[in-house]
Amino acid sequence: MFTPRPSQGAAAEDPLTRALNGLIPPNESPAEREQRLALEANARMISDAIDEKLKIERQERRNKKIVKILLLGQSESGKSTTLKVLQLYYAPQSLRQEAFAWRTVIHLNLLRSIQLVMDALSQANRENAPSFTDDLRRLLIKLSPLKQAEELLRMRISPPQEEGDSQLVLPEASEFSVRSASGWKQAFNKMRGNSSSKDDIRFDTGPASILEACSEDMTALWTSPAARQILKQRRIRLEESSGFFLDDIDRIAKKDYEPTDEDILRARLRTVGVQEHKISLELGPEKGQDWYIYDVGGSRSQRSAWESFFDDVNAIIFLAPLSSFDQSLAEDKRVNRVEDSLLLWKSICSSKLLAKVELILFLNKCDILAKKLESGIRLAKFVPSFKDHPNNVETVTKYFRAKFKAIQKEYSPSPRMFYGHLTSVVDARSTALIVANVHEVIVKANLHSANVL
């Protein structure tokens, strides 16, 4: 055996270190040389194996690299609905498992719409409106038990004994919401134990019985020409409002009602706070990758929380609802909704923090936009710069797309691709095609950031 050089200390005892350092002991005999070469070969093998393992681990980390997607846009723009579409696309079973929880939200949506009709009629009654009939008075009395059903349903979404676990937020603009971090859907699952969605529905008496008992009277109220006239006089257009289920009373007020995927997409529950949703991709080349999707509250009071999620985000899906061109913000009646979307888009595009983030724009609610334009509502009345261009959906969407694209080009700190889609995210089928496209953009963004790191 050779004697290590004193300066190399204990580390030189290690054959791997010695081999790597290329040390050749003085006065080496042929047998010692053979032994050393064998040790070196062995050490090289071990070293190569370690290198290979590290390379695989690095690749795995890259492949596994968490993808962060942020959903942004004003309130009611369709962020939570887009989250549901992504869930439906990537993990349909998980959405089905939430059907019972969404059923309660849908019942509450229906009751809210009925309440808005009843409020308008009561007001007409107080003002002695000639269109208020005795039939309507009778219907209002017969529908009074609905108040109790609503209270029971609200308690179910936010049971008092689950304090701190699920927190009901008091209505803002007569809408209810649940703090997203509170896990209200999980609270439902706890209540359910191991039962299936169908079992829940069978044993769901209480509010469901009241709804079923009132079903015919609710339909009579909603289809009454006198009630319709009062709503029209007061310019109440419930058909365009969020969580509209009045045309489906027969189906939804049945005790054994089970929501379809489309019903779940149309259900409205205002987001308060930030909801994190993890999707583990099960198929395709990105198998094993985890996607974290963040759904934020869009009303003005909620927007200050957005920036803390900008860090290491890969892509942003920004929703701008085009149908709201004739509406103002619920939180500030002086601000036109499309104007607000354009200003928000400008601030996202110009953010230096987001300079390297892919922005994907959904010009949403194109279905409602088409109906509005067909009904004769003119865009130029609310957006004078549209001038006397044809008031049809093709021209209007083209006009808005160009406007958003120009803002991105002008305000982005460095050039970026423009991904603008015309969407109606409640339509799962047409949105699936867009999701496939968005998937590609996100995968590219992730690869790019992995290579940069």
Ligand SMILES: Nc1nc2c(ncn2[C@@H]2O[C@H](COP(=O)(O)OP(=O)(O)OP(=O)(O)O)[C@@H](O)[C@H]2O)c(=O)[nH]1
């Ligand atoms: N008809 C139609 N309805 C839509 C569309 N997108 C969303 N909605 C409905 O609009 C309502 C509001 O959508 P949400 O997804 O809750 O809006 P949000 O952006 O999450 O709103 P906040 O949580 O308040 O920030 C829901 O009832 C949706 O079903 C669309 O493209 N067409």
Ligand SMILES: [Mg+2]
């Ligand atoms: Mg939301």
